[in-house]
Amino acid sequence: MLGIGQAMRGDDAAGIEALRWLRDRYPELDCEELTGDPAALLNAFANADHVVVLDCVAAKPGDTQPRVIDGLRQGLSAGQGASTHAFSLREAIELGRALGRLPERLTIFGIPGHDFELGASMSTDTCAALARLTELFPKWRQQHA
Amino acid sequence: MGTENTRTIAVDYLARVEGEGALYVKVRGDHVVDVELRIFEPPRFFEAFLRGRSWLEAPDIAARICGICPVAYQMSAVHAMERIAGVEVGGHLRELRRLLYCGEWIESHVLHIFLLHAPDFLGYPDAMQMAADHKSIVEKGLELKKHGNAIVNLLGGREVHPINVKVGGFYKLPDQYSMRELEDQIKRARDLALDTVRWTSSLEFPGLEIDHELVCNGKAGEYPMNEGRIVSSAGLDIAVDSYDENFIEEQVEHSNALQSRVKGRGAYLTGPLARFNLNFELLHEPVKQAAREAGVVASRNPFQSIVIRALEVFYACEEALRILRDYDAGLPPAVDVDARAGTGYACTEAPRGILYQRFSTDAQGQVTDAKIVPPTSQNQLAIEQDLGALVPQHLDKTDDELTHLCEQAIRNYDPCISCATHFLKLELDRGPADA
Structure with a gap:
């Protein structure tokens, strides 16, 4: 389980917050917080059969519905990530594909985000999306894990 | 696009720059x-965010400004706080801070060399497509970066945004065995770094020589990293607390950043480029030798900064x-430091240039004022002049x-525009020749 984000950049913290919530409830999961560093992501990809990524995705106002994305088969669009750096999750996946370093399964939970200002708190919409994720994840895990 | 006499090029994103901004170039005839x-983002938000915070938590907050050079933000902040406290951290703690900085230079430079800048030189739009042909x-590059991450991870507590650094030193020092293991790892990194110097020096560089005034830390008896005075190629030689008297930040119409x-x-x-040209003699001998073999001694071509970054990675390993x-x-992992009222100044060498910070605190150690000048905002005018x-x-x-x-010329500076902006859009306006 990889939580990606920046804890002090508004909704970009959503991936980290989601990971912390899951880590508390599912201590058996192998959890790691990342900032999106491509080398760290590729290392994490290489060390597991099934990687689950929790990350914020840029969304329209009012959107509070988390997405479940097959990271190996569904491409992320350039505008779908919320990375503060040009080398984001999407690029790390494509680089992993080129280098043959992807896990067998890669599931992305995309949490809608709206405000990525430095120092900002998470928006109410993203907090609502996180609450929905906490309902969605146990059901998803029962079906897929 | 455009009419016969007018051409405008717009690119939604300038990819492979750490962050986002915009560039407008207006050409009339043969003249720029x-x-x-x-720069669009109010860059001083973090300064306001730091006011009212404890002096002990300010370094960790400052580190959050950037995911690529958090050590630089953290180090400038701890030095400023220690100067307020009247404490000088020396000996093994000073050395270990320098080691942490080595890790960050390796992490940041290697990311830029291999994944952000190399595609320009090899003719690829991005690292993913380059990887298909140059696996x-x-x-x-990924292995070398991993070794840099290992330094920051062991000493800083994690690979990015270190949590083991505090005002006065570290919370805990690594055990002897872990550091011996790290030493073995960095020996391997040193070999890779030398290979990287040789490989980057074989690339083809567009010709460009600009006589910029070069500014960096100096006069500390070592290749500049986390301490020293501020010196320049034009004879500037000042203590860090004189920064505000010698440098000015101005608001310009086209940018929200100063x-x-x-x-x-x-x-x-x-x-x-500034560090290398002003401090060549302070490099370790194998690094100087590699520079001579690479043919970049005293280079002023910004496009050769990719080689100089490789040399600095080699230096950081040594x-x-x-x-x-x-x-x-x-x-001991730290020295005792007590809060007191005052103003502290610090300037350290982030991978992409000097990072100045000034903090004021009250007697309880609460931050009352903060000023942060990231290297990218300092290089903006030089970038504009290069393009001109x-x-x-x-x-x-x-x-x-x-x-x-x-785009390649802008990437010469490895701009960390995420410290100051949202996105970089490139617009090239050739206009009618008689305009």
Whole structure:
């Protein structure tokens, strides 16, 4: 389980917050917080059969519905990530594909985000999306894990 | 696009720059009449965010400004706080901070060399497509970066945004065995770094020589990293607490970020090119030898900064090994530091240039004022001047080719625009020749 984000950049913290919530409830999961560093992501990809990524995705106002994305088969669009750096999750996946370093399964939970200002708190919409994720994840895990 | 006499090129994102901004280049005939690097984000938000916080948590907050150079933000902040407290952290703790900085230089430079800048030189739009044809090069870069991450992870507590650094030193020092293991790892990194110097020096560099005033830390008896005075190629030699008297930040119409100038002179360049040119003799002998073989001694071509970054990675490995050889886990992790009222100044060498910070605190250690000047905002004018000199030499190129060349020139500075902006959009306006 990889939580990606920046804890002090508004909704970009959503991936980290989601990971912390899951880590508390599912201590058996192998959890790691990342900032999106491509080398760290590729290392994490290489060390597991099934990687689950929790990350914020840029969304329209009012959107509070988390997405479940097959990271190996569904491409992320350039505008779908919320990375503060040009080398984001999407690029790390494509680089992993080129280098043959992807896990067998890669599931992305995309949490809608709206405000990525430095120092900002998470928006109410993203907090609502996180609450929905906490309902969605146990059901998803029962079906897929 | 555009009419017969007017061509405008717009690129939604300038990819492979750590962050986002915008560039406008206006060309009339054979002349560049305007170059504007626009920054949109209010860059001083974090300064306001730091006010009212404890002096002990300020370094960790400052580190969050950037995911690529958090050690630099953290180090400038701890030094400023220690100067307020009247404490000088020396000996093994000073050395270990330098080791942490070595880790960050390796992490940041390697990311830039292999994944952000190399595609420009090898003719690829991005690292993913480059990796398909040059897998071994990318694999080498990722391995080298992993070794840099290992230093920051062991000493800082995690690979990015270290949590083991505090005012006065560290919370805990690594055990002797872990540092010996790290030493073995960095020996491997040193070999990879030397290979990287040789490989980058074989690339083809567009010709560009700009006589920028070069500014960096100096006069500390070592290759500048986390301490020293502020010196320049034009004879500037000042204590860090005189920064505000010698540099000015100005608001310009086209940017929300402040642009830095040397008072009375103007633009200046900070970063690897400045450090290397002003401190060549302080490099370790194997690094100097590698530079001679690479043919970049005293280079002023910004496009060769990719080689100089590789040389600095090689230096950081040599320096890390020097520090690791003398490591003693039995020494104390920190010195005692007490809060007091005052103002502290610090300037350290982030991978992309000097990072100045000034903090004021009250007697309880609460931050009352903060000023942070990131290297990218200091290099903005130099970038604009590079483009102003470069574009007229290449007006025969197509818009796409010229746009790409401008992007490559901006990436020479490895701008960490995420410290100050949202996105970089490139607009090249050739306009009618008689306008």
